[in-house]
Amino acid sequence: MSNSQWASRLGFILAAAGSAVGLGAIWKFPYVAGQNGGGAFLLLTFALIFSLGLCLLLVEMAIGRAAQRGALRAFAALGPRGWSLLGWWGVVGGFVLFSFYSVVGGWTLAYVLKAFDGSIVTTDGERLGAIFGAFTADPVHSVAALAAFVGLTLAVVLGGVQKGIEAASKVLMPLLFLLMLVLIVRGLTLPGAAQGLRSFLAPDFGALHAAVVIDALGLALFSLSTGIGAMLVYGSYVGPEIDLPRSAAWVVALTTLASVLGGLMVLPPVFALGMSPAQGPGLSYMVMPAVFAFLPAGQVFAVLFFVLLAVAALTSSISMLELVAASLGDRFGWRRGPVSIAVAVLVLLAGTPAALSFGIWNGWRIGGRTLFEAMDYLVSNIMLPLGGAGIALFACWVAWPQVRRALGAAEGAADGAGLRAVRIVAGIVAPAIILALWVANLRG
């Protein structure tokens, strides 16, 4: 699809924002914030989104636009061949990401069905925990749900309706935000919710040691879909008429909005129902149904919510399949259909043990983490930050002339203040911070 360009500026923003706004805001953000204890962690995460995150996103998009190639050929097109390794890093990261992300995507689809039959619309928190536990521990159901989500992603890409789905998100994303607002109001007015939230949000900056900061950085990059080349691939479809800094600013704004809404929606009812914010990956799926049950016509809200969440998840998983399949196709000259099918089959194989790690393979641990948690940690906390640092170094010190042009700078003119700031943050500050964090973390 290397010759396919977005027809309009809006098309690109919709695709990029569709990639960014997904399960990250609603599934991941609340429980990771819960595990790392509130206010200080949240402030740090948002600060990282607006500073390093924005700059890394920008230079990643710019490399794609400058190279007009997938992740595997983009680096060698703009610099020495050895940098292609970064492309492989991204493709492997995208593959692992797609595999565990689809497990959660599968939960979302399954919850659409559970919303339809009404079984999850109850205010009984314990019962909701048991429903989630029983579903994710059931090997047949959880793998079937995974397969359904991977299959749906593949069908969208093969069916050529990708742009249609992205265009639909112009309506569906605001609708999701609106629905979240209603749910926030209901959640915050539950007895005990507001007070629980207030004490949770009180910042404790003493708690910010290296591992926590890495979690915040990982969450920031995950939310923005930047660090492994997904935005590079999307950037490679961008024609000269599109203003990348403006598009990146939109992505950052929408991602931040979604994450704030996600946190405000999920955490207050957690306190109201006496659940633990550190519950783990199932948190949102255990608590949100209770909020629906507290609303009139709760079942309608439940169906709508999980359908919209599934669409948001899909516009993100499309970018993962795109990253892997388009980059491989572009590098090896493989046709788009067969390579997408092959990637989907392999993702299903790799995702299956991750799905089973909530049940029969739960005892199988890597450094104390289940396989699902280990895959998430590998991608979010290792591959995205280190990949992001590599991409930023490449953009600022190897391919800067092409990157600055892709960012809209005129040839021959000196870099303006904005460009200089991007180059300092992406080229020096971000890699230095990421390196320092990892050194501090490894030394314990």
Ligand code: PFF
């Ligand atoms: N940003 C997506 C979300 O928040 O759900 C996840 C994601 C997509 C991360 C693509 C990384 C990526 F390359």
